Amino acid sequence: MIPGSELILNPDGSVYHLHLLPGQIANDIITVGDPERVAEISRRFDRVELRVAAREFVTHTGELDGRRLTVISTGIGTDNVDIVLNELDALVNIDLERREVKAELTVLNLLRLGTSGALQPDLPLGSILLSAGALSADGLMPYYGVDGVGDDFGTALSEFVTANGLRLPVDPLYFSPVLPDFLNHPAGKQLPRGVTLTAAGFYAPQGRSLRLPTRLHPELLDVLRRFDYRGLRITNIEMETAGIYGLANALGHRSASLSALLANRGAGTFSKNPAAAVDALIDLGLLLLTDRDGSTDAA
Numbered sequence: 095m096i097p098g099s100e101l102i103l104n105p106d107g108s109v110y111h112l113h114l115l116p117g118q119i120a121n122d123i124i125t126v127g128d129p130e131r132v133a134e135i136s137r138r139f140d141r142v143e144l145r146v147a148a149r150e151f152v153t154h155t156g157e158l159d160g161r162r163l164t165v166i167s168t169g170i171g172t173d174n175v176d177i178v179l180n181e182l183d184a185l186v187n188i189d190l191e192r193r194e195v196k197a198e199l200t201v202l203n204l205l206r207l208g209t210s211g212a213l214q215p216d217l218p219l220g221s222i223l224l225s226a227g228a229l230s231a232d233g234l235m236p237y238y239g240v241d242g243v244g245d246d247f248g249t250a251l252s253e254f255v256t257a258n259g260l261r262l263p264v265d266p267l268y269f270s271p272v273l274p275d276f277l278n279h280p281a282g283k284q285l286p287r288g289v290t291l292t293a294a295g296f297y298a299p300q301g302r303s304l305r306l307p308t309r310l311h312p313e314l315l316d317v318l319r320r321f322d323y324r325g326l327r328i329t330n331i332e333m334e335t336a337g338i339y340g341l342a343n344a345l346g347h348r349s350a351s352l353s354a355l356l357a358n359r360g361a362g363t364f365s366k367n368p369a370a371a372v373d374a375l376i377d378l379g380l381l382l383l384t385d386r387d388g389s390t391d392a393a
């Protein structure tokens with residue numbers, strides 16, 4: 095039995111932070127950072143059956159083209175992802191009344207639709223990228239005592255950075271997701287793929303400096319840009335994907351992260367029309383989730 099201090103329920107029986115009850119989420123779940131993006135997505139649903147808002151966690155559940163979907167905001171950062179993934183999992187895989195893990199576990203399909211900064215100059219502003227893997231520079235996953243999948247990538251990166259006379263601020267863990275089947279849709283297969291670096295913050299942790307200097311070496315982003323391990327490059331930086339991939343893997347869920355690239359860190363540019371880029375990202379995400387007949391089996 096999971097004690098009351100670990101599995102915390104509100105007086106109405108809902109999970110502590112998300113304020114959701116079992117049955118209120120679909121098995122296909124879109125996660126976004128920005129709470130306002132939730133309504134931007136659900137207004138495209140044919141109907142919305144549930145709207146719940148608690149802190150940065152806004153959840154809408156509804157239906158599009160006969161498919162039940164949930165969209166939920168994580169807010170910014172993997173500290174919030176920790177809460178969202180654990181409480182979503184509890185909603186389907188823990189009997190909240192008996193406080194026991196269910197004998198039969200449910201696998202969720204998690205699709206992050208986020209924004210990100212490109213590291214590679216050949217990735218145009220406004221384009222969309224699928225994270226084939228995520229490098230954690232944020233600090234969440236070491237608390238879980240689960241290994242990164244394909245840690246070779248992290249080791250090879252550390253060696254490359256050291257060979258270039260620099261150090262990484264944290265030991266990188268690498269997570270490669272089990273992708274939901276709907277990524278086999280032709281629109282998913284043709285997406286550029288790369289490794290996403292998940293940072294602990296937006297400014298210094300991503301090498302940005304306004305009034306305060308960053309302690310990331312000025313050449314580090316360039317070294318990361320040049321790293322290539324078995325054809326995989328580090329393509330972009332954001333703040334949630336490694337937490338989602340790491341926890342989804344550990345909990346047995348499937349996950350994919352799509353990013354609209356709003357900044358180009360090499361060129362020092364930012365999208366002139368971020369709203370259009372996010373719109374295109376939402377269009378693609380909803381196509382993948384609903385046009386399952388367009389998917390094929392070959393991964």
Ligand SMILES: O=P(O)(O)O[C@H]1O[C@H](CO)[C@@H](O)[C@H]1O
Nearest residue numbers: 126127128170208209332333
């Ligand atoms: O667009 P979202 O999903 O919020 O994602 C990105 O944008 C935020 C920073 O502006 C971070 O959360 C980052 O990961």
Ligand SMILES: O=c1cc[nH]c(=O)[nH]1
Nearest residue numbers: 209210211332333357
């Ligand atoms: O550069 C960027 C752009 C969006 N989100 C980030 O975290 N970084």
